[in-house]
């Protein structure tokens with residue numbers, strides 16, 4: 027059985043980041059959206075982010091200017107760009123052309139009240155150059171609300187590439203993973219593992235890690 031990966035998002039503190047690296051967390055997420063309470067550049071500069079020794083650093087952007095994404099990705103030494111807004115197919119294709127080819131793209135599909143047909147169309151319209159999809163709950167804030175969507179809708183669609191599951195993922199709802207037929211490649215945790223925005227509750231993250239990385243628990247979930 028392939029092991030579920032973990033992305034911890036909304037990081038702002040170097041000591042916590044180092045601890046997550048020691049815990050072998052698979053993806054580290056940094057929010058480059060000024061309106062977010064987890065806006066990383068209020069806490070760390072691009073050089074500090076670039077020096078973080080991890081090979082799966084994800085920058086989260088919301089309807090950001092293409093040239094800014096490229097500049098930040100280079101200066102912060104990012105490995106993935108997570109597009110969390112309403113970025114079009116053309117925008118993503120142009121970004122892919124201009125971006126360092128080593129940098130992958132994660133496209134977020136925010137799930138609100140779409141039908142499964144509408145959702146399928148949105149998935150099918152994504153450019154083939156994206157590396158992962160990420161499903162999150164739709165909201166005016168774009169993300170980071172701690173709210174879940176109805177995961178059952180994932181059983182009504184075809185997901186052609188690996189995906190991250192996000193939106194209010196917590197210690198309390200991993201049980202519901204067993205109802206999803208096509209399992210996510212990674213779980214993305216954020217606001218449910220915080221003392222306050224951007225300040226992670228590492229004890230909770232450790233509990234979660236042992237839950238999802240433990241073979242016995244995983245087999246209970248699938």
Ligand SMILES: O=C(O)c1ccccc1N[C@@H]1O[C@H](COP(=O)(O)O)[C@@H](O)[C@H]1O
Nearest residue numbers: 035062169170171172192193194216217
């Ligand atoms: O966390 C934020 O503040 C944020 C703001 C704007 C876009 C995305 C944001 N975070 C992403 O939201 C999801 C879900 O987070 P949560 O579990 O619901 O708190 C996660 O992918 C973050 O990358």
